[in-house]
Amino acid sequence: MKRKITYAIVILAGLQLMAGCRKYLDISPQERVLLDNYYKTPAEANAAVISIYDRFGFQSGGLYDKVAIMDVASDDQFTGGGGPSDINDLQVVNNFTLNSTTGPQSYLWNKGYAGIFRANVLLSKIDGITMDATVKARYTGEAKALRAIFYFDLVRFFKNIPLLTSAVDPKEIYNVLQVAPADVYALIEKDLVEAIPGLPNTVVARTEGGRLTKGAAQAVLGKVYLQQGKNAQAAEQFALVNGTSPGQINPVYGYKLLTNYSDLFKVANKFNSESILEIVHSNASNGGWGDAGASEGNLLNIIVGPRGYKPGPGAPDYYSGYSFLLFTKEFFDFIHFDPRNKPTVANLDSLEKNGIATYEKGYQNTGYFLEKTIGRVADKAPTGQTELNFPQDSYEIRLADTYLLEAEALLNSNAAVGPGSRAYLLFNAVRARVGLNPVPVTMDNIMKERRLELAGEGHRFLDLVRWGKASTVLAYKGFKAGRNEIFPIPQGELSNTKIEQNKEYGGTK
Known part of the structure; x- marks a missing residue:
């Protein structure tokens, strides 16, 4: 937009x-x-x-957005950066020392x-x-x-x-x-x-991509109901978005899970069939340092890139960035053997140990970067300040999110969740997309699946608060x-x- x-x-x-x-x-x-x-x-x-x-x-203008704030507030990521005061607004969220004047x-x-x-x-x-x-x-x-x-x-x-x-x-x-x-x-x-x-039910992506549709508004309404514990009403709204046959195309809105998980995060795949509502970015705005926040570029693309990145032959074409939003070692261990690991985590330590690339170790470095949104040399802006003009869109809501939320709403409203039930089909369609076998629909499994599926997309902190888990899971960061x-x-x-x-x-x- x-x-x-x-x-x-x-x-x-x-x-x-x-x-x-x-x-x-x-x-x-x-x-x-x-x-x-x-x-x-x-x-x-x-x-x-x-x-x-x-x-x-x-x-x-401080080079962050809502997603960055929510990511550093979660248990999955550290702020990182160049030092303990680099983008201080994020640092104080990471350790929960924010107050009315700082943050x-x-x-x-x-x-x-x-x-x-x-x-x-x-x-x-x-x-x-x-x-x-x-x-x-x-x-x-x-x-x-x-x-x-x-x-x-x-x-x-x-x-x-x-x-x-x-x-x-x-x-x-x-x-x-x-x-x-x-x-x-x-x-x-x-x-x-x-x-x-x-x-409208749909919009023409080329001219109106990013504008609201019925499905997007219904997805938001489902989230609003779920936040308040109105589970049956939430499930009703999500069902309109998710369609009558989980895993198949919604015949009204055209929503469908992408076949390949990694395709979700390719710049060329704006407004794909899984996108319900996304924030539009462009590399054509000529945004500059005089007003970085007004740039149409995606600022996450530059802040999450590894500092001083020097690729060798065969290395990914990451654009050297500022090393923010680092994944924790605990999260890396959690996702390590899941099929979504490589599309989610850029393992810079592995690249360096294997002589493929080198990088500078920033603050709180773990070696695990946010692969989903690292800027790429191939996506450099043709004009303007390169750092501020990467064109990758950000998902506000995507279909896997609403599949999992409907399953959660159905579970919490005492609907059927066993094999063959709608909740079961929704939940396991997300797993099947990445080649995983079905598992029962339980609250623990839903929490695990949302963590794996949506990592680094700004959902985890709000999920933990909604589930009443934040004080336990985030205690190590100073959450009260x-x-x-x-x-x-x-x-x-x-x-x-x-x-x-x-x-x-x-x-x-």
């Missing part, structure tokens, strides 16, 4: 709720497009929708509320635009579904948050209050239920039960406002 929006909506910075977001609205008077003069045509409505997607795919929470908060602001503005204006009713319903659905996605992340990350469904009067910006998480979930569900009918399940609200959102810090971080909320 296009990242650099060619228009700007001028409104008081306070409407975005947080002071940290003000820089996104700072523009020169000569470039201003006044709010009252915009939202007049279908083209402007489409541009406004694209501006919401801009926040969905937004990356931090990536401002990025997460600002990304979410800036997207919500843009969605709210479009939703308040779209009824006044003369346009085809089907197109209007689609744009409305996209705005509501994206708003739901932003709120889903925010309520999981921060728990007690403001709930904004319209622009806030500048005079009231410092009086905004938080609401109960149940109220946020109620809006999320309502937005998604209302959005789904207006969304009843505290580190969420992030502290950024200090900048507390100063001179009525927003209160969560009690987990010394507040009263």
